[in-house]
Amino acid sequence: MIVFPAIDLFEGKAVRLLRGDYSQMTVYGEDPAAIAESFVKCGAGHIHIVDLEGARSGGTPNFETVKEIKRRSGAFCEAGGGVRSMETAERYLSAGIDRVVIGTAAVTDEDFLREAAAEYGERIAVGVDIRDGTVAINGWTENSHLDAFGFCRKLCGMGIRTLVCTDISRDGAMRGTNRELYRELSKQFDMNIVASGGISSLEDLRALADMRLYGAIIGKAYYTGAIDLKSAIEVAE
Numbered sequence: 001m002i003v004f005p006a007i008d009l010f011e012g013k014a015v016r017l018l019r020g021d022y023s024q025m026t027v028y029g030e031d032p033a034a035i036a037e038s039f040v041k042c043g044a045g046h047i048h049i050v051d052l053e054g055a056r057s058g059g060t061p062n063f064e065t066v067k068e069i070k071r072r073s074g075a076f077c078e079a080g081g082g083v084r085s086m087e088t089a090e091r092y093l094s095a096g097i098d099r100v101v102i103g104t105a106a107v108t109d110e111d112f113l114r115e116a117a118a119e120y121g122e123r124i125a126v127g128v129d130i131r132d133g134t135v136a137i138n139g140w141t142e143n144s145h146l147d148a149f150g151f152c153r154k155l156c157g158m159g160i161r162t163l164v165c166t167d168i169s170r171d172g173a174m175r176g177t178n179r180e181l182y183r184e185l186s187k188q189f190d191m192n193i194v195a196s197g198g199i200s201s202l203e204d205l206r207a208l209a210d211m212r213l214y215g216a217i218i219g220k221a222y223y224t225g226a227i228d229l230k231s232a233i234e235v236a237e
Contacts, residue, residue, distance in 0.1 A: 001208060001236040002215040004048035004078070004194065005039045005222055005229060007032050007069060009062040015052065016220045020129075020140035020168050022056065028223045032065055036073035042229040046076045048164075048196075048217050054082020055103065056139030060091065067095050080127050080164070081139075084109065089116050093123060101164055103127035104137040106155070107144045117160060125162035125194075126155050130181070131169065140168055152189055162192040162214070170198025171219070177204045179211075186211045200226055205235045 007014050010025065014032040018024040029035050036047055049069060051062040059082050060066075070077045079092055080101030092100050099122075106113045106126045116124050128148060129136045135146040152163060165185060167178040177198040185193050192214035199205065200221045208216050216236065221227040 001205075001213055002046050002194075003044060003205070003229070003233050003236045004046045004215050004217045005044050006048040006050065006196075006217050006219040007035060008050045008052050008219070009065055009081075010052045012062060012065050016223060017052070017171070019171055020136075022052070022139070026223075033068045033072040036069045036075065039229065040073050040075055043233045044075060044229060046078070046215070047073060048194075049077055049079040049081075050101075051079070051081030052139065055080070056141060058082050058084050058104075060088060063091070063095075066092070066097065070096050078125060078164075080125075085112065086115060086119070089120065089124070093120060099123050099125055099162070101125045101127045103129060104139075107135060107137050107146060107151070113160075114158060117158065122161050124160070125164055125192075126160050127164045127166065128152060128155075129166045129168055136168060149184075149188065152185065152191075156189050156191055160191070162194065163189070164194040164196055164217070166196040166217075167198060171196070176200055177208065177216075179204070179207050182208060182213060183211055186213055202227065202231060202235050205232055209236050 014029040053061045076098045078099040079097045083100045083102050084105035130148045135144045137144050182195045194215035196217040
């Protein structure tokens with residue numbers, strides 16, 4: 001299983017939200033690229049990046065910061081938040097970002113998703129952000145009312161290979177990940193599933209690795225020191 005330490009961006013800074021609430025934001029660093037370099041020194045080969053401003057309102061206001069993270073870290077970087085057009089996807093991928101994560105637009109613009117998947121194949125992932133069994137959009141501020149498992153089934157049928165699935169209720173709450181959710185997803189779908197939200201201990205990681213998930217994202221637990229990244233990578237591997 002691949003460990004993806006996360007960098008969430010807001011106004012060029014590395015931040016974390018609590019359960020997606022923009023009013024509950026903690027700034028963890030003024031130099032996100034330096035944080036990315038520290039990930040690599042700990043043995044990480046992959047980084048998950050989210051432009052929180054883009055996620056909420058579209059666009060790529062932190063684009064230059066994302067590029068700098070990739071340039072200085074040299075890691076495999078996947079980036080999401082505001083990827084809602086072919087132009088944006090192309091902008092990221094042409095800049096060296098290895099994979100883009102489409103969230104809101106996967107729900108609201110199926111034609112774009114199909115075009116992006118046809119053009120870029122496995123360099124496209126879909127972010128499925130789950131709150132109370134349904135898919136949230138626009139930086140988790142709106143409910144699409146789509147059943148999460150039904151949506152994943154549709155994506156599988158479209159040929160999407162990688163899903164980044166977040167349990168919003170656990171995100172940033174440091175109370176453990178939703179193991180049952182990921183167990184059920186891994187049973188139902190033959191896809192690369194990345195677990196996100198609430199991973200707060202090495203025990204969480206062991207449980208997810210035992211499910212043979214493709215990946216797991218570590219956010220707040222790294223920044224608070226609850227999880228040592230080197231140990232996390234060893235457990236996952």
